[in-house]
Amino acid sequence: MTDTLKITDDVLPKFPKHVKFKYNKPRDEWVILAPERLVKLDMVAVEILKLVDGEKSVKNISIELSQKFNAPKDIILKDVTDMLQDLSDKGFIEENG
Amino acid sequence: MDDLKQNNLKTASEHGIQAPLALLAELSHRCPLQCPYCSNPVQLEKKTGELTTDEWKSVIDQAVEMGMHQIHLSGGEPTVRHDLEDIVEHCSKTGLYTNLITSGVLLNPERLNKLESLGLEHVQLSFQDTDNDNADRIGGFKGGHAKKLEVAKWVRDVDLPLTCNCVVHRQNINNLDNFIKMALDLDAERVEIAQVQYYGWALKNRAAFIPTPEQLDHATEIVEKARVDLKGKLVIDYVIPDYYAKHPKNCMGGWGRRFLNMNPKGEVLPCHAAETIPHLKFDNVRDHSLKWIWENSEAFNLYRGTDWMPDPCKSCDRKEIDWGGCRCQAMALTGDAKNTDPACSISPLHNEIFDMAAEEARNAPPEFIYRKYNVRFNSPI
Numbered sequence: 001m002t003d004t005l006k007i008t009d010d011v012l013p014k015f016p017k018h019v020k021f022k023y024n025k026p027r028d029e030w031v032i033l034a035p036e037r038l039v040k041l042d043m044v045a046v047e048i049l050k051l052v053d054g055e056k057s058v059k060n061i062s063i064e065l066s067q068k069f070n071a072p073k074d075i076i077l078k079d080v081t082d083m084l085q086d087l088s089d090k091g092f093i094e095e096n097g
Numbered sequence: 098m099d100d101l102k103q104n105n106l107k108t109a110s111e112h113g114i115q116a117p118l119a120l121l122a123e124l125s126h127r128c129p130l131q132c133p134y135c136s137n138p139v140q141l142e143k144k145t146g147e148l149t150t151d152e153w154k155s156v157i158d159q160a161v162e163m164g165m166h167q168i169h170l171s172g173g174e175p176t177v178r179h180d181l182e183d184i185v186e187h188c189s190k191t192g193l194y195t196n197l198i199t200s201g202v203l204l205n206p207e208r209l210n211k212l213e214s215l216g217l218e219h220v221q222l223s224f225q226d227t228d229n230d231n232a233d234r235i236g237g238f239k240g241g242h243a244k245k246l247e248v249a250k251w252v253r254d255v256d257l258p259l260t261c262n263c264v265v266h267r268q269n270i271n272n273l274d275n276f277i278k279m280a281l282d283l284d285a286e287r288v289e290i291a292q293v294q295y296y297g298w299a300l301k302n303r304a305a306f307i308p309t310p311e312q313l314d315h316a317t318e319i320v321e322k323a324r325v326d327l328k329g330k331l332v333i334d335y336v337i338p339d340y341y342a343k344h345p346k347n348c349m350g351g352w353g354r355r356f357l358n359m360n361p362k363g364e365v366l367p368c369h370a371a372e373t374i375p376h377l378k379f380d381n382v383r384d385h386s387l388k389w390i391w392e393n394s395e396a397f398n399l400y401r402g403t404d405w406m407p408d409p410c411k412s413c414d415r416k417e418i419d420w421g422g423c424r425c426q427a428m429a430l431t432g433d434a435k436n437t438d439p440a441c442s443i444s445p446l447h448n449e450i451f452d453m454a455a456e457e458a459r460n461a462p463p464e465f466i467y468r469k470y471n472v473r474f475n476s477p478i
Contacts, residue, residue, distance in 0.1 A: 026164030
């Protein structure tokens with residue numbers, strides 16, 4: 001595992017190779033799968049994580065969400081940062097590059 | 098014992114239980130190691146009775162259709178099976194998150210590379226100690242520890258995430274710092290510090306393994322400090338021996354609620370130790386679908402929910418938190434699987450058993466009773 005990542009506006013978040021963000025059809029739910037880990041996600045988390053592709057920065061993800069949901073950009077940015085920091089601390093998100 | 102005469106047991110859906118989350122697939126009981134805390138049943142399955150490749154593929158398809166997320170390919174030693182590659186490929190194709198639980202000693206770089214290319218997602222490698230000689234003594238396999246260190250490097254060379262599974266007890270607990278350091282040195286994502294759990298074969302060796310409460314407290318301090326220091330660098334999972342816990346573990350997240358286990362011949366079990374409960378009859382995927390078994394199998398429905406519980410569980414406000422603890426431990430220590438797990442501090446047998454274990458921990462450890470699959474088991478490849 002790499003060193004602790006601090007999520008800032010310019011970070012390009014991505015899922016590590018062994019972490020799968022996926023939709024389970026029979027259960028009709030989105031989850032994160034990792035070694036011995038299963039994380040169930042609420043709709044907000046799912047909308048954020050659908051934009052995580054290693055190309056978009058934290059800031060751009062937030063802008064896109066604030067436009068899509070017509071919500072204040074600074075509040076969204078904080079939510080996105082907090083959630084990605086939490087997932088990063090648990091080893092579910094890393095930085096591209 | 099007259100549970101079995103009942104034919105009005107509620108099924109999984111009547112309990113409001115959804116499909117299981119993960120499948121622990123014991124591909125074979127064969128194993129070159131002889132660990133005295135082996136979690137496999139006392140009666141091991143022969144090679145000839147094992148499910149075929151196609152039977153496992155069918156099970157995997159069924160697991161996916163049910164909505165399971167993960168599969169743990171385990172044993173015994175799963176790499177003794179020559180069709181492991183086929184099974185991994187099938188898991189990956191169908192979208193199951195695929196985890197290999199192995200001692201590693203039969204692996205080579207080519208095979209690991211192949212497994213990774215077929216879609217394996219994670220390797221969990223067991224370690225018996227950080228001290229070379231003691232590790233080999235515990236596993237009963239000369240050269241095992243050195244080989245495991247090599248295997249760990251090969252795992253990371255093909256960029257597979259690694260978990261070090263460290264089984265901890267009085268004969269290696271002083272190396273806890275070294276276990277964590279080893280996991281870091283091996284570039285593991287995750288380390289499991291798992292104290293021995295005492296049923297099946299491990300119960301035969303309890304006196305050789307059980308730490309004193311002081312040793313355990315010291316170990317817990319080390320783990321808690323490391324968790325803070327290594328946050329974001331290494332995930333540390335920690336399982337204490339539940340003899341020293343105030344509440345019992347909520348074993349398997351409750352009997353038949355979240356997981357299922359399959360043994361090598363296709364019987365479906367609520368947990369890997371369930372065969373230690375002698376009156377349970379297990380249904381087999383050769384006779385029924387996995388979905389039917391999860392829903393209807395008597396072995397599952399007997400201890401689902403809370404209706405079966407006697408006191409003190411029945412009147413306890415934690416009954417839907419702990420689910421009565423571990424049925425197998427209740428069976429092993431009280432002779433009745435329905436009793437409150439004696440690991441619980443309000444079990445009427447808790448003090449008697451705790452005192453006995455603490456006494457064992459104070460005395461010198463006896464010799465191991467080794468677990469041998471077969472005395473002539475030299476070359477499984």
